[in-house]
Amino acid sequence: MKKLLKWKIVCKNERLRRTILKMKTLCLIFLITVLNASASVYSQGSKLSITFKETSIEDVFVQIQKQTDYSFLYNNEELKKCSKISIDIKDKEIDDVVKECLKNTHLSYKIVDKVIIITPKSSKNQKSTQNPDGLYQTVRGTVIDNESMFTLPGANIVVLGSDPLIGATTNADGEFKLENVPVGRHTLRVTYIGYEEAYIPEILVGSAKEVILKIPLTESVIKMDEVVFVAYKKGEPKNDMATVSARSFTVEETGRYAASLNDPGRMALSFAGVTNSDDISNEIVIRGNDPSGLLWRLEGVEIPSPNHFAEESYSSGYVSILNANVVGKSDFFTGAFPAEYGNALSGIFDLTLRKGNNEKREYAFQLGVMGTDFTLEGPFKKDYKGSYLINYRYSTFGILDMVGFGLEEMPVYQDLSFNFNFPTKKAGTFSLWGIGGLSNAGEQADADSTLWEDQNDRENESANMGMTATGLTHIYFPDEKSYFKTVISFSGNKHTMKENYYEVISNEYIELPKDEERIYSSTYRASTFYNRKFSNVFTLRTGFIFSALNFNYFGEGIDDKNGNVWNTFVDDKGTANTTQAFVMTKYRLNEMITLNTGLHYMYFSLNQKSSIEPRAGISWKFAPKQSLSFGFGLHSRIEKLSTYFAMVLLSDGTFSRPNLDLDLTKAAHYVLSYDYMLGNDYHIKAELYYQDLYQIPVATNTQSTISPINGREINDSLSTTGMGENYGLELTIEKFFTNDFYFLITSSLFDSKYKASDGNWYSTKYDVGFANNFVGGKEFKVGKNKNNLLGLNARFIWSGGKRDTPVDLEKSLAEGYPVYDVKKTYAKQYDDYFRMDFGISYRVNKPKVAHVFSVDIQNIINRKNIKDVEFDEYKLKEVTDYQNGLLPNINYRIEF
Numbered sequence: 018m019k020k021l022l023k024w025k026i027v028c029k030n031e032r033l034r035r036t037i038l039k040m041k042t043l044c045l046i047f048l049i050t051v052l053n054a055s056a057s058v059y060s061q062g063s064k065l066s067i068t069f070k071e072t073s074i075e076d077v078f079v080q081i082q083k084q085t086d087y088s089f090l091y092n093n094e095e096l097k098k099c100s101k102i103s104i105d106i107k108d109k110e111i112d113d114v115v116k117e118c119l120k121n122t123h124l125s126y127k128i129v130d131k132v133i134i135i136t137p138k139s140s141k142n143q144k145s146t147q148n149p150d151g152l153y154q155t156v157r158g159t160v161i162d163n164e165s166m167f168t169l170p171g172a173n174i175v176v177l178g179s180d181p182l183i184g185a186t187t188n189a190d191g192e193f194k195l196e197n198v199p200v201g202r203h204t205l206r207v208t209y210i211g212y213e214e215a216y217i218p219e220i221l222v223g224s225a226k227e228v229i230l231k232i233p234l235t236e237s238v239i240k241m242d243e244v245v246f247v248a249y250k251k252g253e254p255k256n257d258m259a260t261v262s263a264r265s266f267t268v269e270e271t272g273r274y275a276a277s278l279n280d281p282g283r284m285a286l287s288f289a290g291v292t293n294s295d296d297i298s299n300e301i302v303i304r305g306n307d308p309s310g311l312l313w314r315l316e317g318v319e320i321p322s323p324n325h326f327a328e329e330s331y332s333s334g335y336v337s338i339l340n341a342n343v344v345g346k347s348d349f350f351t352g353a354f355p356a357e358y359g360n361a362l363s364g365i366f367d368l369t370l371r372k373g374n375n376e377k378r379e380y381a382f383q384l385g386v387m388g389t390d391f392t393l394e395g396p397f398k399k400d401y402k403g404s405y406l407i408n409y410r411y412s413t414f415g416i417l418d419m420v421g422f423g424l425e426e427m428p429v430y431q432d433l434s435f436n437f438n439f440p441t442k443k444a445g446t447f448s449l450w451g452i453g454g455l456s457n458a459g460e461q462a463d464a465d466s467t468l469w470e471d472q473n474d475r476e477n478e479s480a481n482m483g484m485t486a487t488g489l490t491h492i493y494f495p496d497e498k499s500y501f502k503t504v505i506s507f508s509g510n511k512h513t514m515k516e517n518y519y520e521v522i523s524n525e526y527i528e529l530p531k532d533e534e535r536i537y538s539s540t541y542r543a544s545t546f547y548n549r550k551f552s553n554v555f556t557l558r559t560g561f562i563f564s565a566l567n568f569n570y571f572g573e574g575i576d577d578k579n580g581n582v583w584n585t586f587v588d589d590k591g592t593a594n595t596t597q598a599f600v601m602t603k604y605r606l607n608e609m610i611t612l613n614t615g616l617h618y619m620y621f622s623l624n625q626k627s628s629i630e631p632r633a634g635i636s637w638k639f640a641p642k643q644s645l646s647f648g649f650g651l652h653s654r655i656e657k658l659s660t661y662f663a664m665v666l667l668s669d670g671t672f673s674r675p676n677l678d679l680d681l682t683k684a685a686h687y688v689l690s691y692d693y694m695l696g697n698d699y700h701i702k703a704e705l706y707y708q709d710l711y712q713i714p715v716a717t718n719t720q721s722t723i724s725p726i727n728g729r730e731i732n733d734s735l736s737t738t739g740m741g742e743n744y745g746l747e748l749t750i751e752k753f754f755t756n757d758f759y760f761l762i763t764s765s766l767f768d769s770k771y772k773a774s775d776g777n778w779y780s781t782k783y784d785v786g787f788a789n790n791f792v793g794g795k796e797f798k799v800g801k802n803k804n805n806l807l808g809l810n811a812r813f814i815w816s817g818g819k820r821d822t823p824v825d826l827e828k829s830l831a832e833g834y835p836v837y838d839v840k841k842t843y844a845k846q847y848d849d850y851f852r853m854d855f856g857i858s859y860r861v862n863k864p865k866v867a868h869v870f871s872v873d874i875q876n877i878i879n880r881k882n883i884k885d886v887e888f889d890e891y892k893l894k895e896v897t898d899y900q901n902g903l904l905p906n907i908n909y910r911i912e913f
Contacts, residue, residue, distance in 0.1 A: 263350045609637060689704065
């Protein structure tokens with residue numbers, strides 16, 4: 018409590034103001050570098066007459082573009098190296114004019130469509146990027162306006178460093194195609210009149226699959242007849258109305274990070290403020306919040322946790338259903354998210370599915386420890402831009418079991434993902450998409466007490482889980498400034514579990530029931546929003562989401578808190594609805610200041626509770642490569658439905674449902690962010706945040722400290738009188754993947770507390786105190802003609818140890834089951850958590866086929882991190898359970 022009070026006082030006194038002043042002073046003395054390049058486009062005519070005397074080449078190019086329909090693409094610094102020229106030309110072709118301008122300079126040129134690309138002449142010792150083996154690939158895509166999503170014809174795309182230079186211009190539909198791009202990694206630069214240029218760095222071009230991109234450009238605040246050049250910044254969120262605590266990620270990143278297992282959730286553990294209390298699960302703890310406070314969205318609508326073996330109200334699951342072969346560029350938020358997101362307290366995973374190749378059929382087969390899967394994609398028919406994308410996976414251990422080589426009691430799972438895209442000429446684009454998975458696991462005990470070492474050895478368990486989400490999406494553009502997006506979806510999950518245990522009675526082994534759960538839920542959703550870009554400085558988005566929830570819950574078992582009697586905890590089914598609406602705006606006051614505002618509304622029909630939630634964010638680019646941002650948001654969430662329908666046993670033997678009238682849990686987020694780009698490769702970001710949680714459900718019994726804030730299932734009487742606070746400081750230092758290597762360093766210091774019904778403050782289960790991560794890797798071009806890629810990747814995780822509530826050993830021995838010291842709720846902390854992961858991959862590019870061999874090793878030093886210390890009812894003593902040891906994942910993939 019003293020620590021909490023001290024924090025509040027520090028935030029209100031002069032110390033905070035002095036800290037911010039020091040930060041601004043430090044920012045201003047940093048070295049500021051600006052990427053200086055220019056390009057210009059379009060006019061009319063192909064022959065021209067010009068006369069200049071002692072004029073810079075750049076000024077000559079500006080005049081040429083005014084007389085012709087050609088545009089120039091060049092680096093401003095290279096032109097500054099040239100002397101001024103005098104030129105007098107009459108009625109000459111553009112090719113002759115440019116040749117005359119560049120005579121006696123170190124520059125050469127190439128004309129691609131209507132774009133004149135100026136580059137330095139290649140030296141005799143400079144190697145061409147042409148591939149002697151003839152291994153090339155096509156890179157194509159679409160360039161769009163970031164706010165209106167409308168296509169941009171006439172945008173220029175060039176492959177930096179290519180020799181001879183590879184470039185293209187988008188057609189009337191905003192589409193471009195770069196053919197004969199050599200295999201390897203390449204960076205694209207995209208420019209368009211009046212827009213800020215974009216860099217797409219280190220794209221992996223393989224020999225088997227085309228690279229298809231969607232590139233958004235941001236219009237300049239000031240209308241200009243030239244391209245606006247800004248410092249390149251990777252990882253900016255797809256959602257253009259996000260201000261703080263947000264970043265995008267790609268599938269390539271998901272597969273690159275060591276031990277991420279091609280899973281977006283495991284990859285996110287490397288981001289600042291993200292931890293995991295169990296290294297075998299997909300649990301995502303953001304800034305000390307309960308994992309259930311994370312909202313999963315797919316294609317713009319909420320979905321259940323997309324993980325195999327996920328158990329509602331208990332576990333986040335262990336293996337991702339989201340296959341990296343189908344996931345597109347997506348966003349991840351850790352606080353103060355925009356107004357379109359509701360029913361979330363801690364963060365957002367806003368995922369998209371990529372579209373299949375609509376010009377060429379492509380396939381991929383993958384065999385690994387995590388599963389065996391097959392991906393196919395391609396066009397429905399020739400000359401139609403529609404496409405299909407399908408992936409199916411079955412657990413490798415399940416396959417081995419079917420052919421007689423399985424291991425005892427191994428988990429089995431399978432999943433399917435698809436995305437069918439149907440563009441029309443006038444009615445917009447329709448997409449039918451879906452993901453789903455089934456999983457089952459079990460453990461059979463031996464009816465032999467000589468083999469029992471702890472309580473778990475005498476228990477039989479069987480569990481079956483399933484999850485699905487599917488929907489129809491429609492995007493319609495009524496004009497060039499606006500669009501509608503509508504999604505109709507269905508999602509559902511199931512979880513059935515049964516536990517029995519052996520007891521020795523009269524020298525016989527008798528199997529007795531321990532507990533049983535049956536949880537079924539489904540949701541129908543309708544979501545739509547309208548987005549309009551009124552001008553280059555103002556954009557508005559508004560919409561609503563309606564969700565019809567259906568549930569059927571049953572749970573019974575031994576109630577060890579009420580004399581080990583058999584008890585029915587929940588037995589109910591029914592419906593409940595939520596209605597959400599939002600409006601949000603983006604206003605760019607000038608080139609330096611952007612203001613995002615919004616309002617979100619949520620209504621829960623089960624108990625008529627509602628919430629009005631203001632959101633706001635402001636970003637100030639006070640220097641070319643530095644910015645200071647502030648974000649605020651009020652957020653709310655409905656609890657797990659099983660919490661509302663929990664049945665509590667009364668003294669007269671009847672049951673009551675005391676939790677039906679619980680208020681919505683709420684949290685106010687405050688985030689101050691500082692961002693600095695060092696050149697075009699390095700990025701530093703620091704965020705200071707404070708989260709004020711209130712209306713938290715806590716036990717009505719003042720002798721109890723339980724709360725859903727600690728991520729556990731609640732079968733007690735609750736009231737929303739609890740409070741909570743999360744605050745911390747996060748630092749990110751990142752080197753983007755350029756020059757064949759990258760690294761990401763994150764460090765977080767945080768505190769997470771809550772106030773129980775007894776009036777005391779306690780650490781939450783996730784209050785580990787700190788988390789440090791290092792992720793890095795290096796790629797080597799190998800092989801006879803350097804066509805193959807060898808990748809080495811590593812990750813180091815060091816964080817505070819897990820928290821637990823100590824067992825009252827004396828009372829536990831007396832009762833025969835665990836009795837915890839609630840006055841020391843989560844006061845016990847285990848040793849620091851430390852883990853090292855390592856990955857190695859080798860890509861072999863061959864004509865029209867590519868092979869990828871990889872090995873990912875989690876916890877390569879086999880460190881035994883403590884998971885928990887439990888009271889074993891069989892041994893009648895405390896037993897330490899450890900986290901996962903060394904875990905290898907071997908994988909082979911072929912693309913063709």
